[in-house]
Amino acid sequence: MTEVVYVRFAEEELNFIRNLAKEEKITRSQAIKKLVDYAATKLRLEKGLNNYKEGKATIREAAEIAGLRYFEFFDLLAKENLIGTSPENVDLMLKKLGY
């Protein structure tokens, strides 16, 4: 289902959209859609990462928020050096295991 949405843009934003449309040889509507898709992808990724970092989601849940499959999101966590459980719990882990 699609819906027409009226949005008021500032001159600067409109110039950016016009230039993008010209560069990509697409219509202004297509340029706006492209920008929204791009921003939505970025925002979903950011939200997934933040949810994981803040301890609000498991890796799988965060991957779903980010719109990625587990393995893809895991690669992203590795790029951010976020693999590994909480460093402060390491001693507790070892104690519980008798080390």
Added chain:
Amino acid sequence: MKLLIFNTSSSLYLTKVGLIPKLLKHFKIIASTDIEKEMKEGVEMGYKDAQMIVRYFEEEKIKVVQARKSKEISKDFNIKEIDASVIALAQEQKGIVATEDRQIEKICLMTGTPVINTAVLIYILWKEQELNAEQSYLLLELLLRQGYNKEICLKMKEKIMQEE
């Protein structure tokens, strides 16, 4: 022999550093059917580490077991059933969850379920004299290069240096 329950996260890293054969000398390793399914998806996506884990499943070096309490744990902690399956298996089989997932770790600690990660497993293999100190440092360095948390790697390295 202690029992390790693999989550996808830890199994991928243990594969990256080639530690599974050494671990199998000291631990019995199992994974839930949900994790096996996820790993097969990884194979379809072309992930080589996933392929290696699936081979361990096929050779039955890592056994695949159906968790019974996944739904219950999933409901209690509002997490996905696949996440819950790892904790459920550890509770049902009296094993240790091997994970790199901070949320799963948190739930394990809350419920008194033993939990461990790849860096700590390197330390344990050093303690068990399966690895010497040099090998352990190299593996921790390798983990770090592959995107592992720096603080944990340094902590484990310091611990080995102090106790060596």
